[in-house]
């Protein structure tokens with residue numbers, strides 16, 4: 138019998154980007170806690186085949202080949218964080234679906250004395266895991282009765298602990314806002330559709346794009362929202378009416394007539410009509426050709442969506458969930474139910490696996506029963522709202538006056554602060570949604586500078602065409618914060634343009650500017666209008682908001698650059714010190730450090746002490762002496778006024794010169810550029826939709842309020858502008874409380890070159 142606990146880890150079903158990061162996290166977190174970890178290669182198939190799997194050809198039994206169940210050590214999972222797919226293999230196992238197959242799997246786990254399993258896979262894999270765990274006692278009993286195991290083994294393994302991690306690009310698992318791999322798949326999809334749009338526009342063509350999702354329309358829906366597509370078909374909400382084809386063609390035709398050059402229709406592979414008949418891309422293409430005389434082409438994105446390096450979000454999600462899975466295994470008792478570890482509202486969340494599996498199946502059942510309202514309800518509020526919003530944004534023209542609000546209002550919209558990718562997306566959504574309700578949207582150029590100087594013009598439905606996908610700020614932005622005589626000028630413009638509300642999409646200076654107007658409310662009655670700040674800053678340094686628009690894009694920009702830098706240094710014994718933006722906020726540094734496996738992250742919040750530097754230097758020297766090939770340190774641009782990145786580089790270069798070289802990489806403004814990621818586009822659209830409703834509602838009140846928008850545990854909230862001074866550390870331009878600080882500790886454990894020595 139083994140003294141240490143033994144944990145198995147497997148990846149199963151379709152591979153999804155981030156699985157490697159999850160395996161790394163499970164392996165290292167477990168070893169750090171004194172647990173032995175075993176990889177079960179090729180998913181459940183490897184568990185059934187046990188010691189006889191031929192790794193060259195996993196489905197074939199090969200007597201002398203390496204076992205499918207093998208112990209993993211700390212170094213075995215080095216250098217995999219950025220890799221797509223799964224290094225321990227995955228499969229869809231027909232044998233595991235049979236009782237005989239599962240009995241064989243029990244034999245193999247017992248032979249390896251395994252106490253628990255972390256199963257990383259989609260809803261099918263987790264259904265299998267749940268079934269396996271419930272059958273476990275009777276399967277063990279059967280082996281005992283057959284005399285294949287003795288009573289002591291049976292007693293020791295009365296229960297199997299199972300912890301599930303939802304990993305599938307489909308995002309179809311109840312119990313987690315996002316499954317591992319979905320964000321990456323959305324990136325692939327978005328890049329592809331953005332590219333298709335440009336060729337479609339050149340030829341004035343229509344493209345029908347099929348995306349993955351056999352039973353779940355998440356990728357199609359969010360992909361359509363993110364790319365500004367013109368029509369979408371998803372399994373949960375088949376098109377209404379017998380003549381849905383007519384309706385679709387009418388809308389697309391109207392778009393063409395309004396001057397749109399490209400038309401994109403996104404079809405989920407599992408899309409069906411209300412009678413349950415599949416809707417294929419080819420059928421949609423034929424309809425468009427016949428009814429519209431369009432030159433339509435089909436693109437099936439297929440497995441491209443599942444491949445490639447995981448995004449920052451998927452790496453960090455997997456890392457955090459993998460770490461939490463080991464905690465759950467450690468604390469489990471024989472009575473503990475199997476759990477799913479997921480993410481809810483940016484926090485790791487644990488729920489009974491059985492409940493999650495049942496709820497997941499309930500959606501498929503509702504679709505099969507034709508109960509689409511239920512299917513949409515079960516997918517959750519965000520999914521439903523996204524569908525509604527998309528339907529408005531896709532229109533060729535705003536709705537007719539019959540749908541308008543009774544009291545038309547006039548809002549001004551502006552960007553403020555540094556550009557954040559997603560600002561344009563937010564403006565487009567706000568403009569179209571407001572116009573659709575019958576309101577007027579005035580675009581202010583270059584932030585408060587433009588408001589003071591009166592650079593204001595009305596925006597219409599078409600003026601924001603194409604803004605869903607582009608980075609930068611089409612309106613123009615500035616860091617101008619009004620003071621003294623600026624207030625009078627702003628009051629004049631508000632009166633002149635008859636502005637009923639102000640929507641500021643921006644960062645720190647936007648919040649400061651809004652606070653100034655709020656504070657001057659009694660002196661300038663014109664400021665007695667609703668003012669709303671929507672958080673948009675790559676720094677993620679805004680109060681009350683867990684993730685501001687633009688931060689995800691910047692994070693991905695950083696990790697793409699760091700992956701390349703790391704690769705350039707392999708085999709040359711180099712340590713890279715990468716300086717990242719964020720002002721005094723360490724979010725980008727910490728999260729990019731977690732996503733790239735940096736061994737050290739320096740941030741202003743924690744400071745940099747000379748003793749830290751000495752310790753880190755010794756660790757680096759020891760690591761390189763033991764065979765380490767590349768070192769990575771991430772440094773926030775304002776980590777320390779004296780021990781800054783230049784100083785640290787010089788110090789390490791001098792002291793470590795006999796063992797390794799040091800290079801500094803200052804990423805600069807590439808972090809701020811580029812088109813927004815799908816997350817930033819979706820977040821921007823969602824924030825604008827909710828923010829606009831708030832503004833409209835406030836504008837109807839006699840004493841409207843000024844607020845900034847934030848999220849807590851994923852839920853949107855509005856906080857009075859008067860709270861800003863209490864919630865921020867003004868000197869360091871960051872919130873007093875920063876939720877992500879707790880994740881820094883996990884990064885530190887996992888990025889070590891060697892396991893921490895056990896006490």
Ligand SMILES: Nc1ncnc2c1ncn2[C@@H]1O[C@H](COP(=O)(O)OP(=O)(O)OP(=O)(O)O)[C@@H](O)[C@H]1O
Nearest residue numbers: 150151181229230233234258259260261262265305
């Ligand atoms: N009901 C079940 N009973 C036993 N095993 C199952 C069951 N459902 C699925 N499995 C096991 O899990 C494996 C993977 O399931 P499936 O093919 O449905 O993929 P998945 O986990 O849903 O991933 P993806 O979302 O990527 O398709 C199956 O091949 C099978 O071995």
Ligand SMILES: O=P(O)(O)OC[C@H]1O[C@](O)(CO)[C@@H](O)[C@@H]1O
Nearest residue numbers: 151259305306307349350351443
């Ligand atoms: O790779 P396979 O086995 O063809 O499976 C494809 C299916 O797997 C998924 O990628 C994940 O479930 C689906 O979206 C797709 O329908």
